[in-house]
Amino acid sequence: MRYLPHTGEDTAEMLAAVGAKDLSDLFSAIPKDCRFNGELNLPEMSEWEVSSHMNGLSRQMGAGAEYKVFVGAGSYAHHIPASVQYLAGRSEFVTAYTPYQPEISQGTLQAIFEYQSLTARLLGMEVANASMYDGASALAEALLMAIRIQKVKKKTVAVSRLIHPMYRKVVQTYFSPTEYTIAELPCLPDGTTDLSPLDGLADLAAVALQSPNFFGCIENMEEAGKKAHAQDALFLTAFTEPLAYGLYKNPGSCGADIVCGEGQSMGIPQSFGGPGLGMFASLNKYVRNMPGRLIGQTTDAEGRRGFVLTLSTREQHIRRERATSNICSNQGLCATMSGMYMASLGGTGIRQLARLNFDKAEYLKEGFRKAGVKIPFSRATFNEFTAAFPEGFQSVHRRLEKEKIIAGIPLECYYPELKNHYLFCVTEIFSKADMDHLIHTIQKEVRP
Amino acid sequence: MKEAIGTTGLVMNEPLLWEKSRKGRCGISFSRKDVPDASVDADLAGEGPDFPDLSEVDVVRHYTRLSQWNFGVDTGMYPLGSCTMKYNPKINEKMAALPGFAEAHPMLPPDLSQGTLRLMYELERYLSEITGMDATTVQPAAGAHGELTAMLLFHAFHRKKGEKRTKILIPDTAHGTNPASASLCGYASIPVASNEKGVLDPATVADIMDEDTVGIMVTNPNTLGLFEDNIRKVCDIVHAKGGLVYCDGANLNAVMGIVKMGEIGIDAVHLNLHKTFSTPHGGGGPGAGPVCVKKALEPFLPVPRVEKKGEKYEFVWNRAESIGKIHAFYGNFGILIRAYTYILSMGKELKTASQHAVLNANYIKEKLRDVYHLPYDRPCMHECVFTDKAQEQYRITTLDIAKRLMDYGFHPPTIYFPLVVHGAIMIEPTETEPKENIDAFIAAMRAIAKEAEENPDLLKNAPVKTKVRRLDEVTAARKPCLCG
Numbered sequence: 001m002r003y004l005p006h007t008g009e010d011t012a013e014m015l016a017a018v019g020a021k022d023l024s025d026l027f028s029a030i031p032k033d034c035r036f037n038g039e040l041n042l043p044e045m046s047e048w049e050v051s052s053h054m055n056g057l058s059r060q061m062g063a064g065a066e067y068k069v070f071v072g073a074g075s076y077a078h079h080i081p082a083s084v085q086y087l088a089g090r091s092e093f094v095t096a097y098t099p100y101q102p103e104i105s106q107g108t109l110q111a112i113f114e115y116q117s118l119t120a121r122l123l124g125m126e127v128a129n130a131s132m133y134d135g136a137s138a139l140a141e142a143l144l145m146a147i148r149i150q151k152v153k154k155k156t157v158a159v160s161r162l163i164h165p166m167y168r169k170v171v172q173t174y175f176s177p178t179e180y181t182i183a184e185l186p187c188l189p190d191g192t193t194d195l196s197p198l199d200g201l202a203d204l205a206a207v208a209l210q211s212p213n214f215f216g217c218i219e220n221m222e223e224a225g226k227k228a229h230a231q232d233a234l235f236l237t238a239f240t241e242p243l244a245y246g247l248y249k250n251p252g253s254c255g256a257d258i259v260c261g262e263g264q265s266m267g268i269p270q271s272f273g274g275p276g277l278g279m280f281a282s283l284n285k286y287v288r289n290m291p292g293r294l295i296g297q298t299t300d301a302e303g304r305r306g307f308v309l310t311l312s313t314r315e316q317h318i319r320r321e322r323a324t325s326n327i328c329s330n331q332g333l334c335a336t337m338s339g340m341y342m343a344s345l346g347g348t349g350i351r352q353l354a355r356l357n358f359d360k361a362e363y364l365k366e367g368f369r370k371a372g373v374k375i376p377f378s379r380a381t382f383n384e385f386t387a388a389f390p391e392g393f394q395s396v397h398r399r400l401e402k403e404k405i406i407a408g409i410p411l412e413c414y415y416p417e418l419k420n421h422y423l424f425c426v427t428e429i430f431s432k433a434d435m436d437h438l439i440h441t442i443q444k445e446v447r448p
Numbered sequence: 449m450k451e452a453i454g455t456t457g458l459v460m461n462e463p464l465l466w467e468k469s470r471k472g473r474c475g476i477s478f479s480r481k482d483v484p485d486a487s488v489d490a491d492l493a494g495e496g497p498d499f500p501d502l503s504e505v506d507v508v509r510h511y512t513r514l515s516q517w518n519f520g521v522d523t524g525m526y527p528l529g530s531c532t533m534k535y536n537p538k539i540n541e542k543m544a545a546l547p548g549f550a551e552a553h554p555m556l557p558p559d560l561s562q563g564t565l566r567l568m569y570e571l572e573r574y575l576s577e578i579t580g581m582d583a584t585t586v587q588p589a590a591g592a593h594g595e596l597t598a599m600l601l602f603h604a605f606h607r608k609k610g611e612k613r614t615k616i617l618i619p620d621t622a623h624g625t626n627p628a629s630a631s632l633c634g635y636a637s638i639p640v641a642s643n644e645k646g647v648l649d650p651a652t653v654a655d656i657m658d659e660d661t662v663g664i665m666v667t668n669p670n671t672l673g674l675f676e677d678n679i680r681k682v683c684d685i686v687h688a689k690g691g692l693v694y695c696d697g698a699n700l701n702a703v704m705g706i707v708k709m710g711e712i713g714i715d716a717v718h719l720n721l722h723k724t725f726s727t728p729h730g731g732g733g734p735g736a737g738p739v740c741v742k743k744a745l746e747p748f749l750p751v752p753r754v755e756k757k758g759e760k761y762e763f764v765w766n767r768a769e770s771i772g773k774i775h776a777f778y779g780n781f782g783i784l785i786r787a788y789t790y791i792l793s794m795g796k797e798l799k800t801a802s803q804h805a806v807l808n809a810n811y812i813k814e815k816l817r818d819v820y821h822l823p824y825d826r827p828c829m830h831e832c833v834f835t836d837k838a839q840e841q842y843r844i845t846t847l848d849i850a851k852r853l854m855d856y857g858f859h860p861p862t863i864y865f866p867l868v869v870h871g872a873i874m875i876e877p878t879e880t881e882p883k884e885n886i887d888a889f890i891a892a893m894r895a896i897a898k899e900a901e902e903n904p905d906l907l908k909n910a911p912v913k914t915k916v917r918r919l920d921e922v923t924a925a926r927k928p929c930l931c932g
Contacts, residue, residue, distance in 0.1 A: 003537060004879055020810070034679065034711075040705045050789055058563055060566075063549075075777070081475065091520055095521035095536050105731070106518070106915050107731075114932070118499060245494065248492050272552040272781040296925070298921065323628040323631070329590035331733045345499065346474050347499040401559070406560075432483050
């Protein structure tokens with residue numbers, strides 16, 4: 001086997017050195033009744049066979065240039081520069097461990113320090129950590145952090161119903177063994193969160209909103225922040241599409257205390273939903289309550305700038321059962337890759353790209369409107385929006401699927417009241433011709 | 449020893465990204481603007497982030513230089529205990545980058561995602577086969593996430609029986625993630641002292657196991673590199689009180705094809721695909737932490753489950769007793785691709801991998817035992833633990849030994865863990881290290897032991913060949929600078 005370098009001679013020499021007669025003798029410390037004496041029932045393939053098998057599986061997927069997938073909902077198809085994919089594949093980054101030994105890990109450390117800084121700038125926050133698993137677990141951890149920060153024990157968090165449905169499910173899972181309760185904030189007719197139920201809520205530790213929300217709408221962030229603070233609750237904001245902050249106000253400027261979400265759209269392949277990137281940021285005053293790794297700047301014995309893992313007394317390997325979280329492995333390489341992408345984009349580039357996404361999505365939205373499709377929510381959107389079709393659109397959707405077009409995802413399975421409502425996404429990779437084709441096809445169905 | 453492989457060469461300094469920014473540069477290609485401008489709501493519009501502006505070549509030089517300051521498995525031997533820094537096969541990376549996988553949206557209709565569904569379905573079965581368990585979820589994104597998932601499964605199991613148990617037993621050799629994961633589930637951690645042989649004593653467990661205790665979290669082989677030889681008895685004691693046994697599978701690399709956890713009394717085990725199954729560590733992640741369980745826990749596994757109906761694979765969401773979701777989608781799928789590729793490439797050779805991993809660790813133990821103190825003098829599994837006790841007389845610590853190893857061209861072992869061993873040096877060579885590298889590592893460790901005696905300053909000042917010298921971690925924590 002090509003990954004196992006020992007020759008028969010090597011093995012024999014080493015066995016002799018340890019005083020074992022054969023390889024199985026090495027396991028004599030394992031009681032007989034604990035040993036498995038059979039053979040593992042697994043396939044075995046050559047490199048060529050594996051490659052052929054995997055290519056076969058990958059060809060069964062509705063992915064690649066011939067498919068037009070007008071779907072976002074937490075996973076976005078953006079162009080990733082060849083340079084970013086190349087750099088993120090450098091084995092010095094890929095095959096290193098968590099940078100516990102800073103003298104020989106400065107590459108990872110500086111790259112993640114830069115990622116933290118760019119993320120903080122993107123979200124308008126003071127400090128960002130080195131990453132969480134994904135947007136959903138980041139939100140669950142952010143809510144737990146908010147409860148931790150409250151000096152008086154508070155047990156309720158208010159969570160908008162327009163936060164990604166899967167994120168809310170993950171929050172429920174994290175909260176299920178705890179004594180904390182989740183109050184759901186309903187939806188207003190314009191596609192934003194109804195903040196009025198907050199008024200009657202006592203015992204409130206945090207208010208959480210997503211913007212752009214699951215329907216694609218920009219939330220009334222400032223108002224929500226003020227309402228949360230008026231009740232001594234922390235204001236948490238989540239996101240699935242951070243590119244929006246290249247065009248719209250960032251969460252920090254709207255009064256957010258903790259900001260978390262999914263960073264996949266910042267240069268990471270969709271990869272069937274993971275690995276992505278849990279971005280996590282807060283105000284400086286809360287940093288000691290933060291979960292996850294943090295990289296800090298310092299100097300070496302000769303006074304040169306260098307970077308280290310820091311404030312680790314919050315973490316599980318030091319504080320064990322009293323740690324701020326159990327997280328150990330994070331999404332380091334995805335964070336690095338996202339840093340590379342943000343650096344490639346730049347301040348000038350992100351404005352241009354955000355604008356391009358917005359303009360394209362508006363073009364499709366307007367095209368739908370003209371084709372007689374109802375756009376139910378009046379609120380401004382970024383690169384996603386909701387469209388309401390006449391009864392029976394499901395069969396059109398299925399027909400389009402055969403043409404390799406995915407015309408949005410149905411919202412009814414998450415919001416039973418939204419029958420025939422579909423969520424669409426348009427990014428820079430879609431051309432006007434792609435959209436015209438979709439509009440035209442739908443027009444024929446809606447207004448035959 | 450012969451000349452050390454560690455040497456110096458020309459490396460470049462490189463500023464922070466924003467220190468090399470020139471406004472107006474851009475490193476990305478844009479698609480043609482083929483639609484008209486739409487109007488933006490002025491009340492909602494923002495300034496855009498203060499990102500540095502760089503060209504593509506600026507970015508490429510920047511990260512290429514940074515990468516050269518890193519040590520990875522591809523650079524050299526990385527014997528980090530309990531981390532299983534084995535070689536990361538290149539075919540794995542190539543398969544994960546296939547456009548059908550890399551560009552797949554997670555909400556594609558089932559007819560357009562048969563490839564990914566089948567991969568998850570088969571990987572779950574392979575992992576169940578390797579661990580001797582009945583069912584597997586691949587949704588957890590990392591080892592600690594798998595631990596939490598297992599604790600949530602235990603919680604759901606006891607709740608269904610109408611029980612509210614509040615404590616969990618955790619041996620003193622456990623990783624810090626174990627008690628931290630238990631806390632997230634509201635369980636109080638009850639430490640269990642290991643005996644003088646470094647393993648659990650059934651009598652100690654019997655004394656504290658009661659009907660208010662959820663069960664036990666055992667790492668097996670444990671973090672001292674020892675097989676918990678009383679595991680069957682421990683499981684019986686825990687089961688007799690209605691408890692469950694969780695195994696932290698971080699050290700599975702020692703026993704693939706040799707021990708099946710499901711056959712020795714374990715109810716749930718998490719695996720680290722980024723350790724045992726060769727997926728890269730990426731400077732901290734992403735990993736994947738599947739959880740394999742016995743039948744009794746299967747109903748509680750996270751949704752969606754992948755099932756096979758005839759020749760078709762599908763997601764099944766309707767599972768009334770499930771703990772719910774623990775990831776926005778289905779976990780770190782790209783990591784699953786790599787582990788699946790590895791298992792297909794290795795097949796039955798996984799057992800040989802474990803045998804060689806154990807051989808290498810025992811070989812190092814034998815070759816260093818006369819110069820470094822061995823706290824538990826027993827045959828080890830895939831890692832061996834030494835201490836700095838023999839070097840104490842020269843005022844040399846484990847940290848000094850670790851730093852000096854860098855000058856010789858090796859990544860240091862895990863140090864100061866497990867916590868029960870004072871000044872621990874935990875060495876895990878893995879099976880992918882050739883004998884001559886292991887011999888060179890042994891020679892370096894022996895040379896350092898000699899230097900400790902004859903010229904301890906060499907160790908105190910180490911490393912000297914690295915891009916930076918020892919860093920001031922105290923100031924970093926006292927006056928945090930976390931954002932530039």
